[in-house]
Amino acid sequence: AIVDAVEAALLDGPLKGKHVLVTSGPTHEPIDPVRYIANRSSGAQGTAIARSLAALGANVTFVTGPADVPPPLGVKVVKVQTASEMKEAVDAALPADAAVFAAAVADWRVANASGSKMKKDGSGNAPALEFTENPDILAGVSQMKKDRPKLVVGFAAETDDVQANATAKRKRKGCDWIVANDVSPETGIMGGSENAVTIISDEGAESWPRLTKDQVAAKIAAKIAGALA
């Protein structure tokens, strides 16, 4: 009965009837069967955002790379490893009323990934790895001609000139908002429980104080509910 009451309350939230897509976590790009390239993303912020959106009544599709934290309850979870798999899962999940791209997607993958474990050949030289650019999922969805989500939110994890880089990224990608944060190791944000973000939109930059990732998630979810209302 408690579950039913909670569920009813959720269904009555401001995002009732809205489909929101959230991506989260890192991607892993294989080099060979035992090695891969990864990003230092725990998935904590994306997971918290998905949970907050579901708590406001949204129908959430959660596309996640191999994250450290478990996915939230009450959302549709789609697990992927690579950027290419994430793009496929995003395409399959559309259309959506809003899309939040919190995943730390690898910009590049190894073009000549090996089906067998690469060996040292005694020369002291490493095997040459060739890289190729991954599909730009955020730009692709932001620039859809047809059925583009009403609201597209990107993330910018920067280590230098955070606001300038994030503002340029918003223009380049064509998304509505960029949630920018400073992931320099000394901030402790990547992998930590807190976040200090600046939201860049066509109205300018809005900086929030350092909050827990759950608090940041609740504020972002509320702002999304306002934008879709």
Place this chain on the structure above:
Amino acid sequence: AIVDAVEAALLDGPLKGKHVLVTSGPTHEPIDPVRYIANRSSGAQGTAIARSLAALGANVTFVTGPADVPPPLGVKVVKVQTASEMKEAVDAALPADAAVFAAAVADWRVANASGSKMKKDGSGNAPALEFTENPDILAGVSQMKKDRPKLVVGFAAETDDVQANATAKRKRKGCDWIVANDVSPETGIMGGSENAVTIISDEGAESWPRLTKDQVAAKIAAKIAGALA
């Protein structure tokens, strides 16, 4: 009182008074502040071996990369990220009566790792990564002229010609035993709870049936106790 009794029992085990060094887990080699190269090692087998050795009374130093499983209780834990850090920790932990190198150490690191997040430059080309060979920890300890551990055990995670590759690796490195296993994705061994190993020594190859990693660990620890007796 129970703890004391257990401790007394442990101290009376066949490895009482022996110092055994165990390395475990993957290493992470940074590309820039948010990206790194990793190995698909959970640390499960190395952790189980350290636990089994401690249970036989050994004084265990456990040098571990960023593993998925927590380190065992009752051992001295040294946490590292990179192969270079692991080599330093191993050197600091010696001398030892036996050394078990179960870690999946990266063969290469990025020579030109960046202090700032690398950016796409719009050319579609990835930044050039230059690789350099990491120190060979197993070979270094196996070939020590002075104070070499009486028993040096290496691991070979192979995907092809497992026994031939492992036998060649034992000769090349100069270690006493190689614990070889097939980590092809279809075996489910890497990241899984079971292992099927072949022990290569100067007496030839000894293949064990597929067992849990805990069972493999118990057998390896018992074999080590026999060799040091």
